[in-house]
Amino acid sequence: MNHFGVEPTVSAEHILHGLNPEQRKAATTTDGPVMIIAGPGSGKTRVLTTRMAYMIGTGEADPAGILALTFTNKAAREMKERVAGLVQNERMEPRWLGTFHSVMARVLRSHADKLGYTRSYSIYDTSDSERLIRDLMVSRRMDPKKMKPRSVQRLISEAKNKMLKPSEVTKEGKTGTATAAAELYLPYEQALKKANAFDFDDLLLKPIILFQRFPDILARYQDQWTHVHIDEYQDTNHVQYRLARTIASRRRNICVVGDDAQSIYAFRGADIGNILSFKSDYPDAVVVRLEQNYRSTKAILRLASVSIANNRKQLKKQLWTDNSEGPKVQNIWALTEQDEADHVRRIIREMRIRKGYSFDDFAVLYRTNAQSRALEAAMVRNDVPYQIIGGVSFYQKREVKDALAYLRVLVNPSDDVSLRRIINLPTRGIGKKTINDLTTFAGRHQISLWEVIADFQRIGLGVRAVRAVGAFKDLIDSCSALQEPPQVVARRIFKDSLLLQHLRKDDTVEGQNRLENVEELLNAVAEYGLGVGSAGSLAGFLQEVALFTDADASDGGNGKVTLMTIHASKGSEYPVVFITGLEEDLFPVLSADESAESMEEERRLFYVGVTRAKAQLFLLHASSRMRFGMQETRQYSRFLEEVEHEVEAIVYRPTATVRSARSFARQGRNVAQPQRGSTGLSIKIEPGSRVQHRDFGSGTVLSVTGSGDRRRAEVYFDHVGPKTLMLRLAPLRVADL
DNA sequence: GGGTGGCATCTTTTT
DNA sequence: GATGCCACCC
Secondary structure, three states, rough: OOOOOOOOOOHHHHOOOOHHHHHHHOOOOOOOEEEEEEOOOHHHHHHHHHHHHHHOOOOOOOOEEEEEOOOHHHHHHHHHHHHHHOOHHHOOOOEEEEHHHHHHHHHHHHHHHHOOOOOOOOOOHHHHHHHHHHHHHHHOOOOOOOOOOOHHHHHHHHHHHHHOOHHHHOEEEEEEEHHHHHHHHHHHHHHHOOOEEEEEEEEHHHHHHHHHHHHHHHHHHHHHOOOEEEEHHOOHHHHHHHHHHHHHHHOOOOOEEOOHHHHHHHHHHHHHHHHHOOOOOOOOEEEEEOEOOOOOHHHHHHHHHHHHOOOOOOOOOEEOOOOOOOEEEEEEEEEOOHHHHHHHHHHHHHHHHHHOHHHHEEEEEEEOHHHHHHHHHHHHOOOEEEEOOOOOOHHOHHHHHHHHHHHHHOOOOOOHHHHHOOOOOOOOOOHHHHHHHHHHHHHHHOOOOHHHHHHHHOOOOOOOHHHHHHHHHHHHHHOOOOOHHHHHHHHHHHHOHHHHHHOOOOHHHHHHHHHHHHHHHHHHHHHHHHHHHHHHHHHHHHHHHOOOOOOHHOOOOOOOOOEEEEHHHHHEEEEEEEEEEOOOOEEEEHHHHHHHHHHHHHHHHHHHHOOEEEEEEEEEOEEEEEEOOOOEOOOOOOOHHHHHHHHEEEEEOOOOOHHHHHHHHHHHHHOOOHHHHHHHHHHOOOOOOOOEOOOOEEEEEEEEEHHHOOOOOOOOOOOOOEEEEEEEOOEEEOOOO
C-alpha cells in the first residue's frame, strides 16, 4: 500500500522491464529537472509513460499530482492507455494528462468567473476569430479584400503568443496588414470579452494571467502538480514555455522530452530555442540522450541522417540501430499526380500479395492537404479502404459549424459571431439592411447583438423586419427556456429554426451528406448528454468539441490505408511509408526559399516523414502536376538530390517525356526557376533571345505578350516553326550562349 | 429581401 | 477545381 491508499498491483521492476540503461535512467530520475533528447523511434513515449507509471506505482507521486502535457489528443490518449496498461489499476491513472489546450481549458473552466467571464463562455477557433476580425474591419470601413482577415488574425495570434499587449504592438513602419493588425488588436480583445468568448490563444494566455493575478490559485496548482512532463518540447511556443516554467518553478520536478531535429511548428510560434536553452534555464538538469532507434531499418535511418546533416542549426546526435539493413529506399518517378497516386496504389496491392502486409501497414504522406485529392481518387477507383487524417474535420464542416452556432447562441447569447452566423440561416427575412441596423445600434450603445434583438421594438425597424426579428427572438427564447437534456434542446432548435427542413430540401448527394452530418452531431450531443451535471450539459459539450480535431479520430488496426500530411504523421509509425510530391516549390514549399531557417524547417519536416517508416520507404514525385487548375511542369526536390546516394531511382513506364523532363529539370535549375506569376522566368525572355524548349528544341523569340500568368511568347523554332507558348507553363529556358 | 450566376482567389503546415 | 463574394435581376 502506498501512501495514497492505493494498492500497487505491479512491482516497480515489472514496470521498468525491458528498458535499456539510458531509458531506465530517464524513467527513474524523478527528482529535479530532466531533459531527454530523443531521436525518432527511440521509445520516448514508452520512457515517458514508464516514468509516470513508476512514480505512481512506487507511491512517489499521486495520480492527480502528475501533469503531463502533449500537443495532440492522440498523443495524450496513447500515453494514457500505456500508463493504464502498466499500472493496471484505474484508480491510479494520471488525471492531468492531456494537451496543453485541454488541460488549461480545464483550469480556466474552474476560474473563469475570476477573470470576468461567465461559465457559459464560447471558445472561438481560428475561423471564428477570423469572422470576428472581418466584422471589425467592416465596421471600421476597412476593405477585407485589401487586408485579408486571415492574415490579420494570424498576426494578432502571433502577438498574443509572444505575450505582447495591444499597447506594445506599434503601427509605425509596418506593411498594411501589420498596421491593420496593430489597430485591430485591442478592439478584437474587447470584442472577445464582450462576446464572453476565449480564442485558442486565450486558453493558454488567460491561465497565465489568472496565475499572475491570483497567486493563491497558482500556489494550489503548484502544490498539486508535483511532477510536470512535457512531450515534444521542441514545439513549445513562448506562452507554453512560460506556463511550464511558472508551474514548475516551485518543485522544479520538470521533465521535458524532445528532438530539435523534429521541430516543425515554427510557423505557429514554436521556439526551438526552448529546448536548446533548457540547460541554461535549469543548470542542474540531468540530460539523457536516447540515440538508439528501434523503429527503422538501417537504410531508412541512414537516409534520414544524410538528409538532416544539411541543416546547420542542431544538437548533434548519433543515431544508430540494431535493426537489419532492409531494402533500399526507392525513388519513384511519376508522370502526373494521378500517375503518382496510381503507383502508390499499385505498390500497396503488390506488397499486400507478396509480403502479406495489411492495408493499415501503409501511410501515404504529403506536404499540403490539397494533394490528398488525387490519392483519394486512386484509392476510391480501386476499392482500397483508406482514411484521411486532418483536412476539414467534422466540426469544421460548414453545416456542422452552423448547427453548433445555434447551440452556442442558446448557451451564450452574447456570442455575436455565432449569432450573426445563424440570424438569417435559413433565410427568415432578416436581410443585410436589418442586420446592418442591428449592428449599428449595438455598436453605438456598446451592447451585444442579442441585447439589441431582445429590445428590438425600440430601434425603429420597418414592419416586416420587426416581425422577422421578433420571430427569431421568440425562437431563441423558447428554446433557451427548455429544461430538457441537451439532445432534446438541440433537436428542438434545429427543427424549430427550420434548419433541418432547409437541409432536407437539398436532395443532391452533398446535400444529403450535410443533413447526415447534422444528424451525426445530434448523436454526439446525445452521447455527451449521458454524463452527469455540467459534464453532461450543452455548455460542456460545446467547450469539449471546440478542442476536438480530426486527427484525434484516427486509430490503427482498422484495415485502412492512412493518408495525411507529414505534420499530422508526427508521433506515428508505419511499416511502409510513401512520401509524395517531392518537388521544388511543393516540398520544400516555394516560400521556404526566403530564409535559410524556413528551409531548414522544411528539411526537418522531410526528416520527420522519412523516420515514420519502419521497413520500407518510397519517395515519389511527378514531372507534371495540376495546380491552381493548370498543368505545371515540375522539378524534383532538392531533398531528393541530397540523398541521391541512398536511393534507388525507379522510373516505371519510362517514356521520352519523363526522361527529357528529368534532364530539363537538372539543366534548368539555375536558369529558370518557375515562380508564381512567372516574373522570374520571363525577365530574360524578350524578342530576339534564343531559347531552348524541352520538346521543340532551340528557337528565337519573336514577341512577348500579356502579363503575369497570361504572359505568352511567340517563338520561331529552328526545326518545327512558329509556336505560341504560355511562359508560366512551357518547359522553356534561355539557351546557353 | 432573396436567389443566381459569374469571377477572382486560392495552397503551407495546426492546437 | 472549389469556394466565397459580388453584381444583378426578380
